Amino acid sequence: MTTSAAHPANLDKPYTVTLWGSNPDETDNNDCWTGDDFATRDEAIKAYREVVMFPEDSPLAKVCGRGGWEYVMIDGPETHEVTQNPDRPSCRRHRREQAQSARSWQRECAMEAGMLHGINAYNDTMGY
Numbered sequence: 001m002t003t004s005a006a007h008p009a010n011l012d013k014p015y016t017v018t019l020w021g022s023n024p025d026e027t028d029n030n031d032c033w034t035g036d037d038f039a040t041r042d043e044a045i046k047a048y049r050e051v052v053m054f055p056e057d058s059p060l061a062k063v064c065g066r067g068g069w070e071y072v073m074i075d076g077p078e079t080h081e082v083t084q085n086p087d088r089p090s091c092r093r094h095r096r097e098q099a100q101s102a103r104s105w106q107r108e109c110a111m112e113a114g115m116l117h118g119i120n121a122y123n124d125t126m127g128y
Contacts, residue, residue, distance in 0.1 A: 013037035015044035015076030017051065017060060019069040025082055034063045041079055048074040052083050 018024070018035030038044040047060060051072045055061040061069065073082045106126065114122030 013039045015039070015041055015074070015079065017044055017047045018073050018075070019051070019060065019064050020071040020073060021069065023071055023082065024073045033069060034060065036060055038076075041076060044074055044076060044079070048072060048081070052086065055085070055087060 015038040016035050017038065019033045020029070021031040021033055022029060024032065036047060038047065047058070050058045051061045061072075069085055071082055071084055074080070110122045110125035113125045
């Protein structure tokens, strides 16, 4: 395992997928918990997507527990991306708040449509 693709320990496997306790793009961050090296970009992308989309099925994510890690990073030649753990409580709360905000905005638009064009416009805007 390497904690930095800038200095890979194994040149045969230049791509890394790593799990972090804090944002790996922060200066002087050495908070890497675990990771794996890959020979090809496609293998690394597959592992990265598995961690992000299906953490409960990912062997890499299971090492830290489902919600134990904060960020996942893929790094290698011409490849660098960092994603927050989608199962973190703060991420779930943010998605819930976004959905509530969208629903509130939809109600506001529906009220204005109803005032201008009647109940059918309100119902159309609300999707009834």
